[in-house]
Amino acid sequence: MLSCKRLLFKPTKLNNTKKKNRAKTTTNQNGSKFPINQQPTIDPVEEYEQEENVFSLRTSINHGVQPLGNFFLSSTSQNSRDIGLGNFKILSDELVLEILGLLDGSSLGIIATVSKSLFIFCAHEPLWRNLVLETLKGGFLFNGSWRKTYIAAHFPCFNVSSIGSCGLSIRDFYSDYLFQSWLCANLEMKHEWLGRDNIPRRKGISVEDFILNFEEPNKPVLLEGCLDNWVAKDKWDKDYLIKTCGDVMFSVGPVEMKLEDYFKYSELIREERPLYLFDPKFAEKVPKLGNEYEVPVYFREDLFSVLGEERPDYRWIIIGPAGSGSSFHIDPNSTSAWNAVIKGSKKWVLFPPEVVPPGVHPSPDGAEVACPVSIVEWFMNFYGATKDWKKRPIECVCKAGEVLFVPNGWWHMVINLEESIAITQNFVSRRNLLNVLEFLQKPNASDLVSGTRDRVNLHNKFKEAIDAAIPGTIDQLVSKAEERMKILPYWETVADSNSGGFKFSFC
Structure with missing residues (x-):
């Protein structure tokens, strides 16, 4: 539930002009007058806008709904839910x-x-x-x-x-349930939520440098200049995509939509959890789109490709308005990922595998994750706690033309700061092949594995395909890992497999 502590314990700050002009009575929008000591509670929009360094709100109608905490401080005991203020006359x-x-x-x-x-x-x-x-x-x-x-x-x-033209004004209506979604839909991202940027940034490094300093140690990095030769970088905007894709239907949350219809929605919507276009088959549906970008050189070893058409979903086009995004999760099948922003910008927050983000509660088997309803709600209630953590999250704003490397096992969330278009791909390299094989052979693999119809047999199919395509690779990686574990401190050798460790039980 959305916290209302600020409303309960931080007094509202009114500007001097309003204090001086305040008369003995005040009039609401309907023309009704109230004595000063019986004034209706301050409108939640006005309250948030007048608090210094708290929140900035967009304007939208919420019919005067206020958080339940305001009822505690209200000068009147009246609650419109109890007496049903006013009636509508209808045909x-x-x-x-x-x-x-x-x-x-x-x-x-x-x-x-x-x-x-x-x-x-x-x-x-x-x-x-x-x-x-x-x-x-x-x-x-x-x-x-x-x-x-x-x-x-x-x-x-x-x-x-x-609809919505009569301008109803309803006083003293309190509901956390109704207020929460309205507030989260209308809050602007605070500066302090965007100011922290502690991710390594690199441009023009070699593949060997990337493997040594980031992929092998399983650390995120923001790469610049990887999209310079992409056709998509210059062409992909609304008009081009609508013209190119025509009547092709794309996956948008639980439904399928044409791009033209989706863009119309994204231009008009203002809600807590905007629908996110996230389609894994875009290149098959519109081959031209698949030809207008290329995998950055750092991520071209993709061992799942040995499965051909049986490989799990691995690439997506992602489009969404400001406020859309993905709540905290770990990428599927223990894969690593890269995410390239073509238009717009995204705020990223990442936690290492051994650190579960505050407010996030994974089930013991990892099959389900409970977290706040919306991304903004997480920022409001949990982001501040991370300031004092010893292992603070990795954060950045990824802008157009930049690529973020997300190592396997890392918790991460992303929110679009403006309307954005991106491409993301998950991949398996030699650096995380053992982790993927271990993951695919878990007892509850049928619940954990995603992106494929055959969840139960994916491990055996993948291992056999690897042995056929690059014989001896798995044995070499196991031997190398065993040698490395001999010189590690004990507690590092027993790392949980969810955190990037492995048990050599996949053979």
């Missing part, structure tokens, strides 16, 4: 739409009434998002909000432009 043939929250309270008749509290809950955007995705799949045109999108699709004769 009988629009009763169903009214109850669903499709109308904002037009005075067209006197047939039925609905409380403002019910209206607020029925207008909650995440609920309408679920309805759209479940009923329309990818076959929808985003209409500025999920509610309007659903109505336009199911009730084409209804004038959706009238």
Whole structure:
């Protein structure tokens, strides 16, 4: 649940002008007057904007919903959920739409009434998002909000432009559930969340240098200049991609969408968890896209390629608006990865394999991970704690033209700071081949392995393919690892396999 400690314990700072002009009574947007000692609680947007060095908010309507913590400090004990402030007057043939929250309270008749509290809950955007995705799949045109999108699709004769136009103002309504998603959708990223940059940056290093200093020790690095010869670097923007891809459907969260429809959505949306275009088959769907980028020289040894068409998913085109991204996870199948930003910029936070990020709770077998609902929520509630950690996270902002190397086993999250287009690939090199084989042979491999239809037999298929393509490689790597372990301190030799260690049980 979103923490409201700042609202409870940090007093609101009002500017001097408002203090001087304050009269004995004040008037709300509806024209009602209240004595000073009974004023409604300050609007949450105004409160956040007036607190110094706290948060900066975009503006959007949330019907006056406030966090439950404000109820504790409110000068009135009134709670609109308890008494159902106000009623809507509606026509009988629009009763169903009214109850669903499709109308904002037009005075067209006197047939039925609905409380403002019910209206607020029925207008909650995440609920309408679920309805759209479940009923329309990818076959929808985003209409500025999920509610309007659903109505336009199911009730084409209804004038959706009238929705949200009445300007309802509801006082003293408290709900952490409703306030949380609105707040996370409208917070700007704080400067202190973006200021830390402690990742090594390199340009023009040799492959040998990369292997010695970063891949072998399993450390992240940001590489510059790798995209200089990419056609995609100069061409890939909205117009080019829409024209090139036409009516091809791409994977967007749980649905499939055309790029044109997705870009329209991403331009208009403002929500806690924007849909993320993350398609593993883009190069097969549009071969031209696959030909307009090339794998950087540092990552060209990709041993999963010996499986041919049976290899797990390994490359994705990634497109998303500001605020979209991926919450904390470890890349699949114990692979390493590289992520190249073509347009936009991304904030990265990475933790080494032995450090579980705060607020993240993996299950004992690693099959599931519980974490905050949204990335912004994690920054609000947990990012500050990492300042005092002995093993602080690796952080950076990866900009257009730059590539981030994500070593196997590292926890990482990423949030787009602006609309972004990127390519990412997961790979297996000799440096992490033993880890991958060990991972694929775990007792619960059928739950952990991803990106392939045959999760159970992937280990045997991969090992046999490696032995056929490059005979003796696995034995050489095992012998080398055993020699290395003889000279390591004991506690390093018993590292958990999730942290990059191995047990030689895959043979």
